[in-house]
Amino acid sequence: MKIFAIFGNPIKHSKSPIIHKLFANQLNIVQQYEKIYVPINNFNNVINHFFKNGGLGANITVPFKKMAYNICDLLTQRGINSGVVNTLKITKKNQILGDNTDGIGLLKDLKRINFIYKNSNILLIGAGGAAQGIIYPLINFGCTIMITNRTYKKSCHLLKYFNNKKNINIIKIEDINNKKINYDLIINATSSSIKGVIPNISSSIIHSNVFCYDLFYSNKITPFLDWCLYHGAKKISDGLGMLIEQAAYSFFLWHGIMPNTTLILKKFKTNNYF
Numbered sequence: 001m002k003i004f005a006i007f008g009n010p011i012k013h014s015k016s017p018i019i020h021k022l023f024a025n026q027l028n029i030v031q032q033y034e035k036i037y038v039p040i041n042n043f044n045n046v047i048n049h050f051f052k053n054g055g056l057g058a059n060i061t062v063p064f065k066k067m068a069y070n071i072c073d074l075l076t077q078r079g080i081n082s083g084v085v086n087t088l089k090i091t092k093k094n095q096i097l098g099d100n101t102d103g104i105g106l107l108k109d110l111k112r113i114n115f116i117y118k119n120s121n122i123l124l125i126g127a128g129g130a131a132q133g134i135i136y137p138l139i140n141f142g143c144t145i146m147i148t149n150r151t152y153k154k155s156c157h158l159l160k161y162f163n164n165k166k167n168i169n170i171i172k173i174e175d176i177n178n179k180k181i182n183y184d185l186i187i188n189a190t191s192s193s194i195k196g197v198i199p200n201i202s203s204s205i206i207h208s209n210v211f212c213y214d215l216f217y218s219n220k221i222t223p224f225l226d227w228c229l230y231h232g233a234k235k236i237s238d239g240l241g242m243l244i245e246q247a248a249y250s251f252f253l254w255h256g257i258m259p260n261t262t263l264i265l266k267k268f269k270t271n272n273y274f
């Protein structure tokens with residue numbers, strides 16, 4: 001049996017096992033995909049144990065994407081570009097290969113729902129692993145990104161990491177109201193939605209032409225998107241589409257075959273797999 005798993009903390013809410021089961025059924029692949037809870041200080045031990053015991057591939061979620069990057073023997077170009085990984089694979093030579101499929105998954109979903117254009121001016125809220133993983137493909141697509149975060153220092157670290165890119169800037173979250181910038185797209189990449197709260201940010205960022213995207217997903221509207229709609233956003237979307245797209249790129253890395261994500265997204269919603 002081919003064994004895969006997702007590692008995170010918390011992990012209970014993860015829908016990745018259902019999504020990978022739908023992919024496997026669609027493509028007649030027999031595999032096992034589990035959810036593994038990792039104590040905060042034990043990531044390396046848990047992941048090494050998994051691979052030593054026959055695990056072939058892993059997805060990595062909050063808050064271990066940077067740690068996962070650090071244990072890789074090899075990286076894909078996407079992994080190198082982002083500096084954090086959400087997908088691991090054991091190679092034939094028993095090396096750990098790291099990839100980042102979050103950014104490409106997000107970009108594919110944003111294009112699908114027509115939330116993004118080549119010159120979109122994006123406000124990215126959050127500066128953790130999730131935010132870092134999506135920056136490169138967005139600027140590479142042609143967008144400009146303003147990063148803001150509760151802890152300003154972390155935005156500075158991200159800016160430094162991508163220091164060769166001209167179209168990234170940072171702003172203190174408390175200064176948002178003073179600089180009247182018209183964003184085309186706002187992305188919430190904080191983990192605040194997991195706790196059912198929203199980032200403390202001025203509602204002046206919301207206007208009638210702005211698209212708002214939350215990387216989080218749930219069966220009801222996320223608190224952040226609810227707040228965006230309340231303040232008059234044009235359109236909103238949660239991160240279910242991105243979740244399915246990034247999973248599909250991981251699946252491709254492991255099996256060399258791409259699932260039909262349009263069908264899976266439809267199936268997920270119809271059957272209310274939330």
Ligand code: ATR
Nearest residue numbers: 062063126127128129130150151154190191192199
């Ligand atoms: P992930 O891999 O999901 O990005 P992370 O690296 O732990 O996880 O980062 C979490 C992000 O969510 C950070 O940007 C964090 O802000 P801080 O850098 O200030 O910690 C942000 N975040 C979490 N809870 C938040 C909240 N209640 N309000 C605003 N930002 C929050």
